[in-house]
Amino acid sequence: MFKEAIYHRPKDNFAYAYDEKTLHIRLRTKKDDVEAVHLLYADPYEWKDGVWQLNRAPMVKSGFDDLFDYWFIEVIPPYRRLRYGFELTSGNEKIVYTEKGFYHEAPTDDTAYYFCFPFLNKIDVFHAPEWVKDTVWYQIFPERFANGNPAIDPEGTLPWASEDPTPTSFFGGDLEGIIQHLDYLVDLGVNGIYLTPIFHAPSNHKYDTTNYFEIDPHFGDKQTFKKLVDLCHEKGIRVMLDAVFNHCGYYFAPFQDVLKNGEASKYKDWFHIHEFPLQTTPRPNYDAFAFVAQMPKLNTENPEVKKYLLDVAAYWIQEFDIDGWRLDVANEIDHQFWREFRQVVKSMKPDVYILGEIWHDAMPWLRGDQFDAVMNYPFTNGAIRFFAKNEIGAKQFANIITNVLHSYPENVNEVAFHLLGSHDTPRILTVCDNDVRKVKLLFLFQLSFTGSPCIYYGDEIGMTGGQDPGCRKCMVWEEEKQNRDILEHVKKLIALRKAHPAFRRGKITFMDASDESNHLIYTKTYLDETILVMINNSSKEIDITVPLSLKGKWLVNLWTNEQFAAEAETLRAAIPPYSFLLYQIKNW
Amino acid sequence: MFKEAIYHRPKDNFAYAYDEKTLHIRLRTKKDDVEAVHLLYADPYEWKDGVWQLNRAPMVKSGFDDLFDYWFIEVIPPYRRLRYGFELTSGNEKIVYTEKGFYHEAPTDDTAYYFCFPFLNKIDVFHAPEWVKDTVWYQIFPERFANGNPAIDPEGTLPWASEDPTPTSFFGGDLEGIIQHLDYLVDLGVNGIYLTPIFHAPSNHKYDTTNYFEIDPHFGDKQTFKKLVDLCHEKGIRVMLDAVFNHCGYYFAPFQDVLKNGEASKYKDWFHIHEFPLQTTPRPNYDAFAFVAQMPKLNTENPEVKKYLLDVAAYWIQEFDIDGWRLDVANEIDHQFWREFRQVVKSMKPDVYILGEIWHDAMPWLRGDQFDAVMNYPFTNGAIRFFAKNEIGAKQFANIITNVLHSYPENVNEVAFHLLGSHDTPRILTVCDNDVRKVKLLFLFQLSFTGSPCIYYGDEIGMTGGQDPGCRKCMVWEEEKQNRDILEHVKKLIALRKAHPAFRRGKITFMDASDESNHLIYTKTYLDETILVMINNSSKEIDITVPLSLKGKWLVNLWTNEQFAAEAETLRAAIPPYSFLLYQIKNW
Numbered sequence A, B: 001m002f003k004e005a006i007y008h009r010p011k012d013n014f015a016y017a018y019d020e021k022t023l024h025i026r027l028r029t030k031k032d033d034v035e036a037v038h039l040l041y042a043d044p045y046e047w048k049d050g051v052w053q054l055n056r057a058p059m060v061k062s063g064f065d066d067l068f069d070y071w072f073i074e075v076i077p078p079y080r081r082l083r084y085g086f087e088l089t090s091g092n093e094k095i096v097y098t099e100k101g102f103y104h105e106a107p108t109d110d111t112a113y114y115f116c117f118p119f120l121n122k123i124d125v126f127h128a129p130e131w132v133k134d135t136v137w138y139q140i141f142p143e144r145f146a147n148g149n150p151a152i153d154p155e156g157t158l159p160w161a162s163e164d165p166t167p168t169s170f171f172g173g174d175l176e177g178i179i180q181h182l183d184y185l186v187d188l189g190v191n192g193i194y195l196t197p198i199f200h201a202p203s204n205h206k207y208d209t210t211n212y213f214e215i216d217p218h219f220g221d222k223q224t225f226k227k228l229v230d231l232c233h234e235k236g237i238r239v240m241l242d243a244v245f246n247h248c249g250y251y252f253a254p255f256q257d258v259l260k261n262g263e264a265s266k267y268k269d270w271f272h273i274h275e276f277p278l279q280t281t282p283r284p285n286y287d288a289f290a291f292v293a294q295m296p297k298l299n300t301e302n303p304e305v306k307k308y309l310l311d312v313a314a315y316w317i318q319e320f321d322i323d324g325w326r327l328d329v330a331n332e333i334d335h336q337f338w339r340e341f342r343q344v345v346k347s348m349k350p351d352v353y354i355l356g357e358i359w360h361d362a363m364p365w366l367r368g369d370q371f372d373a374v375m376n377y378p379f380t381n382g383a384i385r386f387f388a389k390n391e392i393g394a395k396q397f398a399n400i401i402t403n404v405l406h407s408y409p410e411n412v413n414e415v416a417f418h419l420l421g422s423h424d425t426p427r428i429l430t431v432c433d434n435d436v437r438k439v440k441l442l443f444l445f446q447l448s449f450t451g452s453p454c455i456y457y458g459d460e461i462g463m464t465g466g467q468d469p470g471c472r473k474c475m476v477w478e479e480e481k482q483n484r485d486i487l488e489h490v491k492k493l494i495a496l497r498k499a500h501p502a503f504r505r506g507k508i509t510f511m512d513a514s515d516e517s518n519h520l521i522y523t524k525t526y527l528d529e530t531i532l533v534m535i536n537n538s539s540k541e542i543d544i545t546v547p548l549s550l551k552g553k554w555l556v557n558l559w560t561n562e563q564f565a566a567e568a569e570t571l572r573a574a575i576p577p578y579s580f581l582l583y584q585i586k587n588w
Ligand SMILES: [Ca+2]
Pocket: A147, A148, A149, A150, A151, A152, A153, A172, A173, A174, A218
């Protein structure tokens, strides 16, 4: 066996508390190198006649990617303590892998050799809100969703959808516009809305905050926002706001004070200023988001700044009862800040959702002390490369998804935020080169996958557009201009996701993935329900054998409601190009 | 190249802030598989004409162990942000390793492929007290160090050293005894003392605390302790106490209250009680240290308990100015508790040393938010297997030490607590089967190694004894009964460690390790000083070639003070069995 490929380190995604009683243990080995793995484990104080009383239990192969197999087991240690190692076998070969290295036989004269999960302390268990698992989000860019109150339009507002947006154009979208279209969202079936920033800021995107305690006057006022949240809650819709705490806007009063008073400003330590006087060109001589002088980075290590921002976080929960905070540029702010942020917001509202914007591997923020989830861009990236761009085949896609799932604990995956696009990426229909069939497959995969999916406003009606500002066009409200075909598809998927817990909470198992025919078959299983999804992501009709023994089962086509009893050992299915089949498998 | 063996994941020991400006990046590859590694890196916002402006810099091989090579580089990112990947070459083969996998050429159209160190926030930098790097500790088990005040001896106290200790015997050691022997410690050269628990407790070891706010009356009173700390500080000696917060003693008032009042006790949530009434046999029906009914586990998640214990931690700093807390059974207490503990004690005394008792890999406690160091038992274990027991050869020993050093960031290693034994292990002379030569080599390695070494009282005079209670005999004060040979050896080593920063702060490089002759040669380098250590850990004299080009250097034998100019290309050295040579290498 290939020792160099074997990896385990306690905590993070390899050994973690799934809940207050249960540990999950994972092991990574070289792909197809190991035939079986057993966990050797016991409480460290279980001794008899000088021999440590090891137990032995088989691990299951929970998946594989390009290079590795992953092994999994769940253990409930009776005294919440565990020492453990791994017995790996392949043919006649057997090795025991421990913290101290490899052995031929498992030592039982000492527990010091072994890996250690010292104690399952409840307070350290990763714990995210339960409702997130049952939520379908809808992301709204308020300036472009609907203009409900022309009286507060900014100067120079263009007629709705009269032209393509530029980085600086205004179309008059506002909170009242959202309120007026809540029925549309209810009809669509979403039960969470995520609003990009709504606080006072000069730009149309409002990531350059002027005042964190005020609603932007072009979006409305606090009464309107209160009405929006209350109406949403009445309709069973949660509301998440965008916390832009990494940087403020150029017109944020403390920054203006520093611009004016320089070193004498009492706010000079609110920022990271390299030298006085401040300069904005060629690059700002203060830390900023990227090198954008209009977005000075806040010094979140400064206790005054910390208090200010934590007060902001508390205020919008306390006064308006919001349900979540999405954290902009979350990984550029210190961990210490986020730990205190979590304590503040969770103490006010224990089931508030904390969602970080992190585009990379985010394990260090998902250890239970900081975020509940991150925007899972590695998922997005894989899905787009496979479905939208056909850059990778079905096998590689399954490997990417398996790899992402094994990068985090299961309880983290269960609340991960899965998006196909956002205000920061081109529209998916555009990425799919206007191929509606591909968009439908993307929605199918997203809405049958675990976690908390999010639809970017307008993607459900086939809006198009490239990278910002193209992806921020005005929402199309005229039904005849909407792609009703995509809309009905999305509504149907959301309805299925609601009706069948296996869609949202089911564990995914890749049954088959072919690079030749580019088809992908997976099941989602939750409790006693199994959903079978078969996707043909190629331009040719395929005729495949279902890789499951279904004899004696009922198959319900969830798309057509047809159902039939499987009588043969094997079943064959024909799937048109860029299409799919969706079955619920039921016992007789 | 062997892709499955290549490992990197940002943060922890692979990518971390060494200080407020500097990042350290490490990579692991299969041993002898890769010829060169270059870091590809840049600020994520450095673009020109749509191309990300990557830099390329060579990494150095910082060590190897049984299976792996380790590569290292230091980077100072001008804007504190970094994206990076690795270019690995071997012969004509070249691969680029990124977060998203392997490529033939480094992509420059997007930074999303790459590993991400988002921002170097100062507050998240691991930061331990500087003085710890220059400290040699002395661990005292107070009941057995010296009886300075017979008037407060417990009932049934035995005459000093009149017999071997049992688990329950008392010999009358106390704080006054330590005070009376401070000159001995000054003469030995140590400048830190670590006292096992001194708070009110019935046992001789006092890990079963009755009252955390009182000195045990058999050890003395608060005035005496204050005098001890003040005298130590006058003599440049720091004082560290033992915080037994995982569990209390059976006679701790809140536990007694629960025993008496059962479910009606207001302290019932201070513990983890499975059912009422409490039972102590056959196993306690409440959580305990191991299964020891006399040591009920405290519920450190309970805010009342947390406040109580944090008050304890603060009290002994505030009132007595102690310099460190050693945390007993530290890994069985929740991370949340330790994060708050750090905030409390560091806010009172920023350079207090927080030392956790963790016998296993302790990375999750050493991320800057919890401990400064752990008792580095993997070091102890390796040193004992090589020097004391000859269970492993020189190569494997060098590999173990290299592996331990690469398991943690460098700034963690610089303050690690390195012990050869403690009140929880057999005495080193006993482990060495009474071979004084081996004990001397152990002290040589420990006291020439990085971090903060600790001598267990009496080991320096050749005391013997097996596992507890054997290792807790009364300190031998009659000079004629002390092993003066070991004592002089230790004093000399401590003096050298003080005189030569390279001993304590130098980076270790293993130059040669032979399993045949069992010799080990390493250098310690700090700034412009290099120390060369050559150890013969075998029963035969060896005659070796020094694996360094020393021509044109002065060699100072630090043990004999002889010095000579190296004139030949190669130097040969003869080293007697279980002996060593120690040179300072100087330029002409
Ligand atoms: Ca408007």
